[in-house]
Amino acid sequence: MPTIHDDEQEQARDAEKELEAQLDKKRAELATLQAGREKSKRLAELQAELAETERKCQEEAALAEAESKFGPLGKKLAALDTVDGLVIVKQHDGVKVRLWADKNGEKPSVQACRELVRPCVVHPALERFDEMVKDRPLLLVTAAGKVLELAGIGAKEVSGK
CATH class of the missing domain: 1.20.5 (Single alpha-helices involved in coiled-coils or other helix-helix interfaces)
Known part of the structure; x- marks a missing residue:
């Protein structure tokens, strides 16, 4: 039970x-x-x-x-591998670079860097480059350093270091 x-x-x-x-x-x-x-x-x-x-x-x-x-990378071109993609700049006219350097000194403004770099941008298209710069404005300073290196002027002259 x-x-x-x-x-x-x-x-x-x-x-x-x-x-x-x-x-x-x-x-x-x-x-x-x-x-x-x-x-x-x-x-x-x-x-x-x-x-x-x-x-x-x-x-x-x-x-x-x-x-x-x-021309070859390192002599006539420089490449910047950024988080937003590759930027390729070409060598600028030597006289224009010298005038730019004389005018802007060792600590150029971002606008001065823009004036130096934009004519040298080979890749990407300028519209895309401007978008990249809008998000990361110091990209102009880095690119300006590369343009100056191609002209025979060290990047430290741009960054002031």
């Missing part, structure tokens, strides 16, 4: 089985959600890697074209 104690044990076992079933269901739901999130994350990583590789291919093609048109 079943006792009250036996009924309580049976109810406890049933409650435990019910909780275990609910827990198993939630664990399966969690695993499905995590797998979906991991899949989305992996797709985003692949898309970012593809975009980066496409950008690098375009930049490499731009660099090759610039070298064939203006």
Whole structure:
């Protein structure tokens, strides 16, 4: 004959089985959600890697074209690899650089750097370069340093260091 104690044990076992079933269901739901999130994350990583590789291919093609048109990197061209992409500048006219340096001294303004750099930008298009500068204005100072290096003047003259 079943006792009250036996009924309580049976109810406890049933409650435990019910909780275990609910827990198993939630664990399966969690695993499905995590797998979906991991899949989305992996797709985003692949898309970012593809975009980066496409950008690098375009930049490499731009660099090759610039070298064939203006001369070798380091002598007639300089490249700045920025977080926003590659910037290629060409050597400026020596007389204009000398006049610019005489006028602006060792600590030129950002506007003065803009006047020096913009005519020398080979890549990207000037509209894109201006967007890059809008987000990172000191890019002009770095690019001016490269233009001056190509002219035979050290970059420290631009940054004042």
